[in-house]
Amino acid sequence: MDINHAIIATYNANLDAKTWVQTQDFVRGAIQLRFGRHHKPEQVSQALSVLSGFADWVLLTGACSLEESLRADIIDSFTATRELEILPYVAARERKTLRSIAGLTNTAEFDRTSTTAPVSQPYTSDEQGAIRRWAETQPSERRRTLCGAVVALTLGAGLTRDNLMHVRECDVVALDDGLVAVRAGARVVPVIEEWNEHLDAFIESASDNYVVAPDVTRRSGVGMNNILGRTPTHSWFPDVQRMRNTWIIRCLDAGVPLRNVVDAAGLKTPEMLRRLIPFMAKLDGDAAVRAFRLEGEVMGR
Structure with missing residues (x-):
């Protein structure tokens, strides 16, 4: 032997x-x-x-x-x-x-320790998948619920840090299509369908309990890093602002009208989106020409 x-x-x-x-x-x-x-x-x-x-x-x-x-x-x-x-x-x-x-190759992939990407740059689809796995494999049920709600309310609904800290269970509702939406002040934001599962448990709840960190007394987004698990030696977790920006860009790239996105995001003016323009989808060549033709639509007929 x-x-x-x-x-x-x-x-x-x-x-x-x-x-x-x-x-x-x-x-x-x-x-x-x-x-x-x-x-x-x-x-x-x-x-x-x-x-x-x-x-x-x-x-x-x-x-x-x-x-x-x-x-x-x-x-x-x-x-x-x-x-x-x-x-x-x-x-x-x-x-x-x-x-x-x-038996898998060890190629360079998504580096979870990187902090160099600007918050304006959206997370790629692979990175969003990694964020989902990060949330779903937290070491306790409490942590899985917390992190799942955070990523669903940002990647799925574009909420800010302060918005996140003030969402109550009763603010998570079902719309007429049967899917989840969240109330953020006077706004009602439909959640991207792929993130519904992390909020389903709160639908129709009459509870005033906060969805994110319900035991935290100071309801301010400045403590979000600590809530998500920052420690002196383990600093990786998804950035809330970058997840919000990812949601904004995904909605615009999917064709949601700019005014609707601005209203749902709670932005005061579309000018605040200027820094995201370099990361938005862009057509080139014949594809761009066809888009500008508006498929031959004739107004007034």
Whole structure:
């Protein structure tokens, strides 16, 4: 028996006995398949440790079955949770190990530790997917509800930090189409359909409880960073203003009239959207010409 095979066969994870019984065959089998050869013993030991923690998280969250768990999206969900527990570069290293175990290439993808993008720049579709996974894989039901509501009310309805802190459960309503809307002062903002699920539980509630951080007494958006989980060593979380801007640009790119977007966003003037123009959709060439033709529409006929 070679040394790597012996390490795998005798490995016992630092998990409770019941969990290890459920996960050991999966962990040992996956490492034997991908790390059994051509890796140093210390790499094999590290991979066993990382995969054991990943398997424990999969069972805890019920994200999927162990057999289906070594997928890019599940690994990214795990990484989003780990970034709130360990240093970002360590979480990135674990992600790289898991992708290697899964047989996935380790190309550069969405960097959750980056803070260089301007708030005017919308989140890409991949980044929005990562934000969804970040919210859905928080370590407790309370945190999942909180973070899910925050991203749904910003990416889905374009609320500001202060708006977020003043939404009560009774402000989440269903419109005639059966989908969710949220009241923000005098405004009623329909929520983008893909984000409805994170607010469904509040529909038709008569409660005056706040949706976001109901136990916080100071209802100001200045504390949003702390509410979302900022710590001295784990600083990544989605930016509320950037999510709001993402909503604005998505609505405009989808053809919602500018006046409707301005009113729904609570903006005093469209001039406040000037900084978003560089990030809005733009047609070129024949596509732009066809758009300006207005499909041959003749006014007055």
